[in-house]
Amino acid sequence: MDFHFKAILQSDGWVENARISTDDKGVITSIESGEDSNAASGYVIPGFRNCHSHAFQYAMAGLAERHDRDSGRDDFWGWRNTMYELALSLDPDQVEQIATMLYKELVRHGYTHVCEFHYLHHDKDGSPYGNLAEMGERLIAAAEAARINLTLLPVFYQKGGFGKDPLPEQRRFISRTLIDYASLLQHTIEACKHSEYASAGIAVHSLRGVDPEDVVRTAEDLGAELPFHIHISEQVKEVDECIEHLGLRPVEWFLRKIAVSDRFNLVHATHITDREARGIVKSGASVVLCPSTEGNLGDGIFPLKEFQDAGGRWSIGTDSHIGLSPFEELRLLDYGQRLISHRRDTFTGSSESSGENAIRSAFFAGVNATGEETSEYFEVGKPLNACVIRDDVPLIENCELEALGDRIVYASDATWIKGTVVNGRALWAG
Ligand SMILES: [Zn+2]
Known part of the structure; x- marks a missing residue:
């Protein structure tokens, strides 16, 4: 599977235009940050x-x-x-x-x-x-x-x-x-x-x-x-x-x-x-x-x-x-x-x-x-587990990337969640 997100949060901050590929077991095979693209959607924090x-x-x-x-x-x-x-x-x-x-x-x-x-x-x-x-x-x-x-x-x-x-x-x-x-x-x-x-x-x-x-x-x-x-x-x-x-x-x-x-x-x-x-x-x-x-x-x-x-x-x-x-x-x-x-x-x-x-x-x-181990939120060799936040919510659309983590943690409700990815499988809400 290939996922293309507007940004993903890693432990040291946001990475824009992130492409994440997974194998058939949902394990991440690559993470790349590319050019802006209309195909990108959602802001991703770790599940x-x-x-x-x-x-x-x-x-x-x-x-x-x-x-x-x-x-x-x-x-x-x-x-x-x-x-x-x-x-x-x-x-x-x-x-x-x-x-x-x-x-x-x-x-x-x-x-x-x-x-x-x-x-x-x-x-x-x-x-x-x-x-x-x-x-x-x-x-x-x-x-x-x-x-x-x-x-x-x-x-x-x-x-x-x-x-x-x-x-x-x-x-x-x-x-x-x-x-x-x-x-x-x-x-x-x-x-x-x-x-x-x-x-x-x-x-x-x-x-x-x-x-x-x-x-x-x-x-x-x-x-x-x-x-x-x-x-x-x-x-x-x-x-x-x-x-x-x-x-x-x-x-x-x-x-x-x-x-x-x-x-x-x-x-x-x-x-x-x-x-x-x-x-x-x-x-x-x-x-x-x-x-x-x-x-x-x-x-x-x-x-x-x-x-x-x-x-x-x-x-x-x-x-x-x-x-x-x-x-x-x-x-x-x-x-x-x-x-x-x-x-x-x-x-x-x-x-x-x-x-x-x-x-x-x-x-x-x-x-x-x-009982698991990891050194990063999203890492090659580990399953993709993510919480995907919608990018069309007014408070998200009008937010600088640096402030996004605070806005999500302090101002969100469940309707902001676009879906959850578990072991590389996207479970989209609604
Ligand atoms: Zn208890």
Whole structure:
């Protein structure tokens, strides 16, 4: 395939009149910048990597917003009860349908890859399916139908809280032992081998969800070459209970007990101290921030400014899918920081452009979270994954190239997206 765009964004700025050729697998064979041409259309930024998803939760997006005035406060833990009700009600066909609907929407919004933090493993009564990876295979089928790349992260979930047995309503999530989890992981890895869209990674639900010794062994003994994801420090209550049971804050404990490296992705990390932030940076790990869900659940605000100033790397995820736009995630992330700092220079980096700096961090940490490697947005030898912005929108038509990244990140809506290219295949909107 030959693509001819008005401009493509690379990590150091825009390249005008870009011609990109791909082979029959969608791998880029050449990138050239030529003369102006009427055939060129669209402005291209790298396809977004969505680094945290619980696909089934899309079915309840916007449906946990009725708050009974007589029953006291509603918070994350109340939302979780509603989510458990949904999790207990779904069969594999329904999960596949919901995930297909979601993944198609993610592609429409400019995502080309999703990391699925998958813990709905078992049948409704808690017994494993005959095929341990039944639900995982349904998620792979959904990714194939939507044509989005998938990093499938089967989640090790074992406990109902620090030192507590699992709750009955968590029965579909549970691997009782490390051996049970290793078997689930192995089946998932095998299932992914049959799909051109899927690869596997490792996930631990949280420090409250798995016995501490098994967290260490999962990180050290299983799939050392795979990306590792874990929810951490999302809730104040979780931090307090971790101190009570393990004597340390969650990130402190994790960094002290495990040889953390750049394959580790800490999801949320909302409630961390400056010391923990510096520790994450030093370890090479990234954080995965999910601003629309974190806002919806009232989690708190991640200390991005301090983390970024220390050299921290971050990606984005849509988590519960209350929001699906990557631009909305970036804006919410930025505006949360602006509101608490009274400053406007949140996204710093190698460019003066906040928008370009945001895209750069979300891209490189995002690619890392998927388990892949790259050194540039668009590179010969790598698949073409792109988000194409229309060139006939008034605010785009009347914009200097240098300002385009900011205009797209801060002023766009979903109608600006002309389409998404996944592995060289153009999926044009509308
Ligand atoms: Zn999550």
